[in-house]
Amino acid sequence: MSKKIVLAGGSGFLGENLAEFLQTRNYDIVILSRQPYKVEKGIRYIQWDGRSMDEWASELDGSHAVVNFTGKSVNCIYTKKNREEIVSSRIDSVRVLKEAIQSCTRPPQAFIQAGSLAIFGDTALLCDEDSPHGSGFSVEVCQRWEEEFFKEEIPGTRQVLFRIGFALGRNGGALEPLQKLASLNLGGTVGSGKQYISWLHVDDLNAMFLYAIESERFSGIYNATGPQPVTNKEFMKTLRGVMGKGWAPPAPSPFVRLGAYAVMRTEPSLALTGRNCIPARLVEQGFQFAFTSLEEALHDILQPVLQ
Template sequence: MAKKIVLAGGSGFLGENLADYLQHRNYDIVILSRQPEKVEKGIRYIQWDGRSISSWASELDGSHAVVNFTGKSVNCIYTKKNREEIVSSRIDSVHVLKEAIDRCSRPPQAFIQAGSLAIFGDTTLLCDEDSPHGSGFSVEVCQRWEEEFFKEKIPGTRQVLFRIGFALGRNGGAFEPLQKLASFNLGGTVGSGKQYISWLHVDDLNAMFLYAIESERFSGIYNATGPQPVTNKEFMKTLRAVMGKGWAPPTPSPFVWLGAYTLLRTEPSLALTGRNCVPSRIVEQGFEFSYTSLEDAFRDLLQPVSE
């Protein structure tokens, strides 16, 4: 009998990538989503609101693991309302999932939470799991998120939190718009270009989740990023080179601010800040990356997918 994995908030880019990855390894996948209930490509979508216990909670009883991706996208302007939703969507989902697990007669053996490297703030200093946290709204969100997740232990259920970096994958995520910019010879340096991008290939991220699901050694906090962070300038230069593009005009910070607010309706800090993070704990536990070279990762993602 296939092991059931419940992906809460799993209808986004990361969740659907993990669902496909696990399904190809013979896991039974259930996605908790605000969408109407349906079955698509063998995956069951169960409706929930991310805040309150209802019939969805029965899916956790007897499941092998729960992975929580729930949270309002930070790709927005940080109005008071959006700030409140960014916080509440994260805290509420953690709280209600823990409540549901606590009610299980056969609780999942692992509860894995998708977090963020944003907890380190905007820094060029090398950060591992034990590095000091930064300051600002995004840092405060991450701190409250992690505190809620680890506030109390769940008997019989391992708790793992991945601080996820800049995940590169096809058909969505943050890589797609950068690829489009480069295709129009607009993939130049953003701002100073000195801000770091802690990147990883989505295949490596999925493998990390699988390790955390199946290995009893996994517990606590891990930086889920690749071992070779790069500056924004190097990132965009490498992307242009792999795509066969030459020099592209830079986008100075004032233009980033203007474009972010007026055209993209998002926070300019998402493009102008960065962090230089490494995955010390997961490497120490023997994880091996398939993609440590940014160039190799780009070449894989840009090649045609065979049917």
């Protein structure tokens, strides 16, 4: 009988990539989503609101693991309302999932939370799991999020939190807007270009989740990123090269701020800040990366599209 994995908030880019990956390894996938009930590609979508107990909670009883991706996208302008929703969507989902797990007769043996490297703020200093946190709204969100997740232990259920970096994959995610800019010969350096991008291939991220699901050695906080972060200038140059594009004009910070607010309707800090993070604990535990070179990762992702 297939083991059941419940992906809360799993209808986005990362969740659907993980669902497909786990299906190929004979797992039964259930996604908790705001969408009405449906079955698509062998995956059951169960409706939930991300904050209150309901019939969805029965899906956790007897499941092998729960992975939580829930949270309002930070790709927005940080109005008071959006800030409140960014915080509440993360805190509420953690709280209600823990409540559901604690009510299970047969609780899942692992609860895995998708977090963010944004907890380190905007820094070029090398950051491992024990590095100091930064400051600002995004940092505060991450701190409250992690505190809620680890506030108390759940008997019989391991708790793992991945601070996820800039995940690269096909058909969506963080790479898509940069790929579009480069295709229009607009993929130049953003801002100073000195801000770091802590990237990883989504295949490596999926492998991390699989290890966390299956290995009892996994517990606590991990930086889920690749071992070779690069600056924005390096990233955009490599992306242009893989796409067969030449030099592109840089986007100075004032233009980025204007474009973010007026055109993209998002916070310019998402493009103008960065962090230089490494996956120290994963390396210590022997995790083997399939992609450590940005150029190789981008070739793998983009070549089927460009051919």
